[in-house]
Amino acid sequence: MKKKYVVTLTEQERGALRALISSGKGAARKLSHARILLKADSSAGGPGWADAAISAGVDVGTATAERVRKRFVEEGLEAALTPRPSSRQRPRKLDGDGEAHLIALTCSESPAGHARWTLRLLADGMVALEYVDSLSYQTVRRVLKKTSSSLG
Numbered sequence: 001m002k003k004k005y006v007v008t009l010t011e012q013e014r015g016a017l018r019a020l021i022s023s024g025k026g027a028a029r030k031l032s033h034a035r036i037l038l039k040a041d042s043s044a045g046g047p048g049w050a051d052a053a054i055s056a057g058v059d060v061g062t063a064t065a066e067r068v069r070k071r072f073v074e075e076g077l078e079a080a081l082t083p084r085p086s087s088r089q090r091p092r093k094l095d096g097d098g099e100a101h102l103i104a105l106t107c108s109e110s111p112a113g114h115a116r117w118t119l120r121l122l123a124d125g126m127v128a129l130e131y132v133d134s135l136s137y138q139t140v141r142r143v144l145k146k147t148s149s150s151l152g
Helices: 011-023 028-040 051-058 062-075 077-081 096-107 119-128 137-146
Strands: none
Touching (some): 119 137
């Protein structure tokens, strides 16, 4: 089967990849992607391995070899070596107003039967007071860690 994305490296690119690998310094993903590109090189000086051989030789999945070749052809050498930034963004559970309510709740009297507020009690209290629909105790921890006031 003919490859849709054929990697042809220039001498300069090949030298840069070899220097990157021989230095051994860099992220593991970047080094393995450099190895993939060197093995997939179909130019005159390159081995031109198939994806199955690359996956066995570099110890990566076949799909990884395909993705690296595709990214190199479409976006260039630097894009093939570096991972894409995450596009995942989550909205904040507590804005400034919610953080103020949380701090006020923390400074208030602890619930009956408890000597002091715990992170889980604070999270449950914020939900019970309907400031938020759900809240993790880790979010409470992060917010309280940002405050410089002594709560003890």
